[in-house]
Amino acid sequence: MTDARKNLLHVFGFASLAQGYNFITFEGPGQPSVRRNQGPGFLAEWESIVTPVVDYAVARPRMDPPKLVVPGYSFGDLLAVRAVAFEHRLAVAVAVDGVFDFHLTLTSMFQPQLRDSTATGNVNIIDNIVKHLTSCDKSPVSAKWEFQQGLWSFNHVPVSPPKAVLMQQN
Incomplete structure (x- = not known):
């Protein structure tokens, strides 16, 4: 296993x-x-x-x-x-290691601008930030991995934009 x-x-x-x-x-x-x-x-x-x-x-x-x-x-x-x-x-x-609220777990690590974007559904900001986070060499490795792994695990690559994963969990 x-x-x-x-x-x-x-x-x-x-x-x-x-x-x-x-x-x-x-x-x-x-x-x-x-x-x-x-x-x-x-x-x-x-x-x-x-x-x-x-x-x-x-x-x-x-x-x-x-x-x-x-x-x-x-x-x-x-x-x-x-x-x-x-x-x-x-x-x-x-x-x-409970995950009581998956959406809150994801968004709690965001800066206020991105957290507010998930609440209002501002898809352009969400997509741009997540795309930058997952492709930038200077992104924190743990955050980059979490998003890449999450997108892969939910089978949202490349079919759905990153915001789809976040909005689906709300």
Whole structure:
């Protein structure tokens, strides 16, 4: 595994099993292997992804459906919590490094001008700043990576302008 699944297994999976829970972790749209090998980006309707996974899991021998745990790190915790809200067979979500409001998480690192632009929908300013940020050699590496990774994970490159990602999360 080349993603958070390995960490989730070691940090929460074995402990969940020791407490009598069943543990499930997988990659869905937008996550590294799926994005690279199959193409789809993240989507808000995560329950549409989780339900078939739960269908598969509960059909396994020795599975105790009322004790099924789904974990998530970072943005994955938002997806895990959403999954539990819609998929009644999940007993609990374990949310780590929580992202409660994805739009606020993104815009909180912006200067006031860009933050105001996202609130008003000024697409030209948003597009220009994000394009500059992701292409300028002097941009902070972490901010540059976050935007490039976010655009890639949501499959908005080159189809949609950067503002589409920001506005979609509001």
